[in-house]
Amino acid sequence: MKMNLKIWRQKNANDKGHFFNYQAENVSEDMSFLEMLDVVNQDLVKQGEEAIEFDHDCREGICGACSMVINGNAHGPERSTTTCQLHMRSFKDGDTITIEPFRAKAFPVIKDLKVDRTGLEKVIEAGGYISVNTGNAPDAHSIIIPKEDADLAFVAAACIGCGACVAACQNSSAMLFTSAKISHMAHLPQGQAERQRRVLSMVQKMDELGFGNCTNTGACEMACPKDISLENIALMNRDFMKASLKHR
Amino acid sequence: MALNSNIPDGPIEKKWENHKFKMKLVNPANRRKHTVIVVGTGLAGGAAAASMGEMGYKVKNFCIQDSARRAHSIAAQGGINAAKNYPNDGDSVYRLFYDTVKGGDFRSREANVYRLAENSNLIIDHCVAQGVPFAREYGGLLTNRSFGGAQVSRTFYARGQTGQQLLLGAYSALMRQVNAGTVEMFSRHEMLDLIIVNGRARGIITRDLISGEVQKHLADVVVLCTGGYGNVYYLSTNAMNSNVTAAWRCHRKGAYFANPCFTQIHPTCIPVSGDHQSKLTLMSESLRNDGRVWVPKEKGDKRAPRDIPESERDYYLERIYPSFGNLVPRDVASRQAKFRVDEGRGVGKTGIAVYLDFADAIKRQGEDKISEKYGNLFQMYEKITGENPYKTPMRIYPAVHYTMGGLWVDYNLMSNVEGLFVGGEANFSDHGANRLGASALMQGLSDGYFILPYTVGNYIGSTDLDKVSEDMPEVNEAYQQSKERLDRLIGMKGTKTVDEFHKELGHIMWENVGMSRNKAGLENAISRIPELRKKFYQDVKLTGSANYVNSELEKAGRVADFLELGELMARDALNREESCGGHFREEHQTPENEAKRDDDNFCYVAAWEYGEKGHVLHKEDLSFENVKLATRSYK
Numbered sequence: 001m002k003m004n005l006k007i008w009r010q011k012n013a014n015d016k017g018h019f020f021n022y023q024a025e026n027v028s029e030d031m032s033f034l035e036m037l038d039v040v041n042q043d044l045v046k047q048g049e050e051a052i053e054f055d056h057d058c059r060e061g062i063c064g065a066c067s068m069v070i071n072g073n074a075h076g077p078e079r080s081t082t083t084c085q086l087h088m089r090s091f092k093d094g095d096t097i098t099i100e101p102f103r104a105k106a107f108p109v110i111k112d113l114k115v116d117r118t119g120l121e122k123v124i125e126a127g128g129y130i131s132v133n134t135g136n137a138p139d140a141h142s143i144i145i146p147k148e149d150a151d152l153a154f155v156a157a158a159c160i161g162c163g164a165c166v167a168a169c170q171n172s173s174a175m176l177f178t179s180a181k182i183s184h185m186a187h188l189p190q191g192q193a194e195r196q197r198r199v200l201s202m203v204q205k206m207d208e209l210g211f212g213n214c215t216n217t218g219a220c221e222m223a224c225p226k227d228i229s230l231e232n233i234a235l236m237n238r239d240f241m242k243a244s245l246k247h248r
Numbered sequence: 249m250a251l252n253s254n255i256p257d258g259p260i261e262k263k264w265e266n267h268k269f270k271m272k273l274v275n276p277a278n279r280r281k282h283t284v285i286v287v288g289t290g291l292a293g294g295a296a297a298a299s300m301g302e303m304g305y306k307v308k309n310f311c312i313q314d315s316a317r318r319a320h321s322i323a324a325q326g327g328i329n330a331a332k333n334y335p336n337d338g339d340s341v342y343r344l345f346y347d348t349v350k351g352g353d354f355r356s357r358e359a360n361v362y363r364l365a366e367n368s369n370l371i372i373d374h375c376v377a378q379g380v381p382f383a384r385e386y387g388g389l390l391t392n393r394s395f396g397g398a399q400v401s402r403t404f405y406a407r408g409q410t411g412q413q414l415l416l417g418a419y420s421a422l423m424r425q426v427n428a429g430t431v432e433m434f435s436r437h438e439m440l441d442l443i444i445v446n447g448r449a450r451g452i453i454t455r456d457l458i459s460g461e462v463q464k465h466l467a468d469v470v471v472l473c474t475g476g477y478g479n480v481y482y483l484s485t486n487a488m489n490s491n492v493t494a495a496w497r498c499h500r501k502g503a504y505f506a507n508p509c510f511t512q513i514h515p516t517c518i519p520v521s522g523d524h525q526s527k528l529t530l531m532s533e534s535l536r537n538d539g540r541v542w543v544p545k546e547k548g549d550k551r552a553p554r555d556i557p558e559s560e561r562d563y564y565l566e567r568i569y570p571s572f573g574n575l576v577p578r579d580v581a582s583r584q585a586k587f588r589v590d591e592g593r594g595v596g597k598t599g600i601a602v603y604l605d606f607a608d609a610i611k612r613q614g615e616d617k618i619s620e621k622y623g624n625l626f627q628m629y630e631k632i633t634g635e636n637p638y639k640t641p642m643r644i645y646p647a648v649h650y651t652m653g654g655l656w657v658d659y660n661l662m663s664n665v666e667g668l669f670v671g672g673e674a675n676f677s678d679h680g681a682n683r684l685g686a687s688a689l690m691q692g693l694s695d696g697y698f699i700l701p702y703t704v705g706n707y708i709g710s711t712d713l714d715k716v717s718e719d720m721p722e723v724n725e726a727y728q729q730s731k732e733r734l735d736r737l738i739g740m741k742g743t744k745t746v747d748e749f750h751k752e753l754g755h756i757m758w759e760n761v762g763m764s765r766n767k768a769g770l771e772n773a774i775s776r777i778p779e780l781r782k783k784f785y786q787d788v789k790l791t792g793s794a795n796y797v798n799s800e801l802e803k804a805g806r807v808a809d810f811l812e813l814g815e816l817m818a819r820d821a822l823n824r825e826e827s828c829g830g831h832f833r834e835e836h837q838t839p840e841n842e843a844k845r846d847d848d849n850f851c852y853v854a855a856w857e858y859g860e861k862g863h864v865l866h867k868e869d870l871s872f873e874n875v876k877l878a879t880r881s882y883k
Contacts, residue, residue, distance in 0.1 A: 012796065019718040032632075038526055038747070045745050051800050055314060055344040056486040059527050062629065078631075085631045110415050110458055110799040116433075121315055125427040129420035130379045132286040134299040137370075137377035140332070144388035152404055154381035157413060161317055205687075236642045240358055 001093040005040065007052055009047040013108045015115075019098070029089035033058060034066070036088055037099075041043065054113035061085040061225065064160030067167070069100040070115050072162035074223040082162065082225040102167035105172070106210045117163045119209045120177060126205035127198040128181040130190050143189055155189035156180045158226045168223035171212030176220040178202050179236035180228045186235060196243035200232040203240055251504075251868040254658040255359040260345075262876050264363045267659070268702055269696030270496035274610055279304035280430075282708050283467040285452055287494055288437050289316035291411075291671025291689060293473030294418035301425030303701060308465060309422070310434045310454060312489055312802075317419040319693060320475060325532035325625065326395065326409025328689040330368035330581025331821040335392050339400040339474040341365045349689060350399040350873045351577050352652070353829035353845065355507070355853075357660060358874055364687075366696040374697060378417040380605075382406050387575040393621075394537055395685035397577035399880075403686040408532050414689055418696070437463075438802065439494040440730040442501045442668065443720045444472065446714060449498075449668035449802035453730045457802065460795040462731050464718050469667050469704050472498060473696065476608055476651035476673040478511065480810045481762070482754020482815065484648035485517060485530040491806035492813050495655050495674050503663040504855035504866060506656035506676035508813065512683055513763050514649030515581035518632050518642075518755050519601040527879045528647040529632055531538045531604070532625055533685040536574045538609035538618065539642070541565050543602050548590040553603055553641050564588060578843020579682040579843070580882060582646035586763050587841065589645070596643045605641035609750070633689055634740045646763060652690060652830070653820075656855040657870075658702035661695060664855075667703055667711070671695035676853065681829025695868045738794045742787035749784045752816055753777065753807070761818050766834040773818040781811040816856060823865065826850045833838040847877050 003024040009015030024040050034056050039049040057065040066083040070076035074088045091097065101109050106119040145153075145165030157180070165176035170172075182199050191198075214233055220231045256267040274282065282305055286297040289311040291446045297309040311319060333339040345365040347358060372390070376382065383391050383405050393399040406413040425431040436457040441450035443466070451466035477492035478484035495613035516531045544556050564584060568574045576584075585602050588594060610618050613637055619626065623803050626637050633643070654676040655663050661677070662669050672692040679687065716723070722763045756776050784807070793800045827836040827843035828850070836844045853868040 006856075014738075021327060028522055030634075031524045032526070035526050037290060039524065042745050042747060043792050044744075045789060045800060048791055050798075053797050053799055057313060057318055057489050058320060058323045059488060060321050060323050060529050061631075062409065062486065063313070063320070064322075065318050065406070080627075081631060085628070086623045087631065087634070089634060093272050106277050114797065117314060121423065121433075121435075124420065124424045129424040130377070131424060132374070132421075133302040133700065134295075134374060134391045137373040140373045140376040141334070141389055143376055145384055146388050147386045150381050150384040150388075151435060152377070154413070157379075158409065160412075161315065183657065184381070185379055197265045 001029065001088065001091070002095040002120065003027055003036065003091065004094070006096065006098045009052065009112050010109050012111060027088050029087065032059065032084060033070070033086040033088065034084050052113065053111040056084055059084040062205065062220065064162035065103060066104045067115055067117070067162060069102060069167060071098050072100060074167040075100060075225050080225055080227050100164065101233060102163055104166045106172060107163060107166065114197050117151050119211065120163055120174065121163055122209055123174060123178050123205050124181065127194070127201040128220050130185060132195060145188060149187045153184050153231035154231055156187065157184040159228050160226055162225065164223040164225060165220035166211065168219040170219065171215060173220070174211035175214040176230070177225065178206050178229055179232035182236045182239065183219055183232040186239060188242045193225070195239065198247060199236060199239045200243050250497040251656070251664065251866050253357060253868055254376070254660060255357070256659065260359060260362045263359050263750035264366060271702060271706035274705050274709045274718065276304050276372065280306055281304060281578065283308060284469045284471060284704060285310070285465060286471045286473065287452065288319065288473035288475065288672070289413055289422065290321035290473060290475060291418055291692030292696040293471070294319065294415065294422050294474060295693050296471055296671060296700040298421035298425050299419060299426070299697050299701040300704065301430035303705070304430065306433040307425070308434065309431050310437045310439060312436065312438045312457065314436055314774050316422055316433060316511055317416060319415065320490055321415045321689070321768065322412050323487065324689055325408045325530065326534035327393065327405035327410045327686040328371065328414065329395065329402050329557060329686040330372045330404060330690065331402060332363055332369055332372060334390060335401045337400045339402050341401065341627065342682060343403065344368060346875055347398050348678070348684060349680070350880055351682055351684035353843065353880055354680065354847070354851070354872060354877050355828050355870065356678055356680030357870060358872060363699070364678050364691055364694050368700045370698055371690060371693045375414060375417050378421060380417045382408065382412045393534055394575060396421050396533055396536065396575045396581070397684040405534065406535065408622055413688060414693065426476065435839050440497065441726045442498045443726045444501055444721050445720060446664065448666045453726050453789045455734070455751060457796055460793070460798070462734070464723055464727055466716050466718065468671065470707055470715050471669045471671060471700060471704065472655065472674050473671045474674045476654065477813060478648045478651055478754070481648040481757045482526060483520065483528050485528050488527060488628055491809070493806050493809045496809040496813055498655060498663070498668060501665065502858070503655035503665045503668060504857055505653070505816060506853050506855045507653035507820065508817045509824060509831055510652035510681050510829065511648060512578060512652060513582045513646045514651040515578055515585055515645045515646050516568060517647035517649070518603060518629065519549070519596065519598065519645040529628065530649060531629060531642060531644060533578065535604060535622060535625065538621070539574065539604040539606050540608060541574055541602055541604055543588045543593040543595060544773065552604070552687045553595070557775070569882045576882045577682055577684060582763055586648055598828045601645045603645035604644045605639070610638065628812050637808060640857055650683055652676065652681060652683055658855070661699055662703065662707065667707065669700060671700050681831055728815040733827065734801070737808070738790050738801055740788045742789045744787050744789060746788060746800055746807050749780065749788060750807045750810070752780055753811060756780070757814050757817070761821055764832045764834055765821050767822065768800050770822040774815060777811065777815040777818065784808065784811055791804060819863060820856065823854060824850055846869050
């Protein structure tokens with residue numbers, strides 16, 4: 001297959017940035033999307049040009065490093081799929097593919113398709129943990145957790161922190177990301193002691209960092225490669241309300 | 249230098265306890281005066297940094313990723329072993345210890361492995377307290393599954409994402425310490441060199457991967473938890489950015505590299521589909537709980553798998569190893585898959601694969617149950633291959649997955665360079681010549697949560713640490729060397745890309761230092777790798793500058809180090825005239841094609857010292873006082 005690529009190139013956060021056109025020849029349908037870009041980059045370097053910068057690491061859909069918008073969709077056209085797990089069999093010969101970085105006020109571009117997602121770290125820092133020092137733990141079986149609760153906690157904890165939810169949201173809201181962590185811990189007995197403090201502090205941090213608010217469009221859920229549900233946002237909102245009333 | 253493993257005296261069950269009691273302590277009020285550098289944020293690094301932050305040390309934690317949460321521990325799938333004996337099937341600390349020593353084909357250090365087994369239960373307790381959502385029974389208690397090389401169910405898991413959940417536990421602990429101000433995070437920073445002052449590790453040189461700035465960081469202790477070096481083969485299940493540079497730079501500064509040829513080729517990975525392939529994807533060993541491995545009995549049988557009747561299939565693992573069946577250890581399963589392919593009985597388009605079939609398990613347990621256990625793995629398989637494993641068997645083939653070798657460490661996890669500690673996959677200590685499944689997560693967390701925080705404290709408490717400053721000649725020299733190395737690489741304007749050299753190296757390694765090795769092949773590698781290295785420094789092409797983001801430059805530095813490591817791996821494999829675990833020398837096998845050890849001559853750790861004129865071998869003899877040296881059998 002042959003692909004026409006329109007790729008966003010930007011030198012750094014201060015540069016304006018532009019789309020550039022490239023062609024990828026001899027693309028096999030078994031190639032992953034990033035392998036197709038690898039080939040483009042090899043050609044660029046051979047021609048003496050700089051390679052297109054993009055974040056990637058595990059290429060198994062779990063590390064959360066990849067962060068591109070493909071044809072207007074964060075992580076591309078397939079549902080529940082990270083960019084690295086997207087394969088060229090999802091495209092047709094001669095297709096034009098537009099590739100941009102995740103765009104959000106809180107995610108400044110570093111170079112080309114690489115963005116700075118430190119904001120998500122700060123949100124976790126503000127309270128995305130259960131305060132237990134190494135050596136303090138009771139026997140694992142002293143904490144009984146109904147399977148249903150453990151499963152709900154797991155499903156929320158499956159978030160890979162890629163930030164596609166932020167990129168997909170018209171308000172650049174990080175509510176899906178933040179609520180996934182809050183919900184993970186809210187479903188567990190270990191998470192109860194700090195439940196209210198956690199939600200207040202993480203939501204406050206989110207606002208402080210310039211992430212927008214939620215207007216219930218559901219775009220985040222559609223873009224999420226790990227199927228994190230909007231219900232987490234509802235849980236977070238309830239918890240936030242309760243905690244705000246108590247800690248006035 | 250003589251190698252002293254510093255194994256404490258006393259019976260094996262008492263060694264760690266006695267040792268902890270004899271350790272020098274650092275007063276809580278004094279801990280904040282000591283800076284500890286931790287490089288890496290995976291299970292070992294993240295856990296160590298968080299735990300030492302909690303204790304009150306001033307910790308500086310570095311990683312190359314944009315977030316600590318993306319370290320490659322995140323991709324571990326199947327589970328983590330512990331000797332809880334919850335299933336009541338006869339497990340114990342001693343049995344976990346025994347299985348691990350045997351699984352490693354008697355090339356690990358007994359005392360270290362015993363301590364690992366002891367710590368295993370503490371890890372589960374701690375992770376549950378952190379909120380790690382392990383799989384549970386309806387009654388609310390934890391559940392287990394089986395992994396290779398064991399006849400008990402001792403593996404705790406969170407679907408096929410156990411590594412992710414454990415790492416997020418460590419990451420949350422780490423972020424809590426960042427918030428508390430005890431840990432300072434340096435993400436997107438790469439370690440380029442170790443700073444040694446008066447024979448002691450006192451800091452590191454790093455490159456800020458965004459600004460390109462080369463920096464000096466000083467400390468009282470340096471802890472390296474930088475993972476394994478499987479990417480020397482180009483194709484592996486490691487993350488794209490996994491590399492040996494931090495460890496190799498320490499090696500060049502004097503730290504011994506132990507058993508470099510001990511690599512794990514994992515039996516169940518998705519086969520290579522073409523030349524464009526950039527990495528390989530693992531299908532968790534846990535699948536062998538329910539999947540059955542087979543090939544057609546006839547050579548070159550090209551029928552679709554479902555058209556091959558039961559009587560014309562060879563479930564070869566069940567046939568050869570009736571007592572362990574599909575759950576033989578990884579080295580054994582990999583080798584047998586290779587034998588089948590070499591016999592011409594491989595399957596799929598390329599003929600370089602075997603089947604892993606779930607039809608029986610789905611019939612017995614239903615599709616829902618299988619999906620609950622392995623849903624994400626099946627989904628991943630379908631995305632990559634375009635085939636549905638609920639309907640047709642998976643095609644799998646061995647791929648490079650883990651490296652048992654690494655920097656040499658003593659019982660305290662300190663290398664032969666004082667003040668340089670090494671944890672997790674980056675050290676060599678616990679898995680001998682073959683790691684059992686679900687033991688890597690256990691070792692990373694044991695090192696990070698429960699060993700390094702003690703032994704690093706003991707070192708600080710018992711050592712007179714002089715003042716160091718950034719203008720000392722040793723510091724400046726390391727800084728200048730790193731800068732010169734970057735300048736040299738960025739100035740290379742040849743004709744071939746970094747990846748082309750990496751692929752060529754990977755090809756030499758896989759062909760000659762891969763699943764099966766022989767003298768001629770190893771000698772071939774030893775002559776070809778230096779030639780390739782020479783060509784690299786003549787003909788590699790880089791673009792852009794070292795003063796901003798440049799991922800080609802990052803790769804170039806890493807591949808340059810792989811080009812040195814590869815040769816050492818071949819030399820180590822050539823030196824070890826025996827077969828053990830994942831190291832299979834064709835000259836040394838039993839009539840049934842099993843690995844044939846030579847305990848009289850090779851019951852030692854090969855620790856290599858770097859020298860400009862070539863490597864020098866040091867031997868640490870291994871003694872087995874508790875587990876009797878025996879031929880490993882899974883029949």
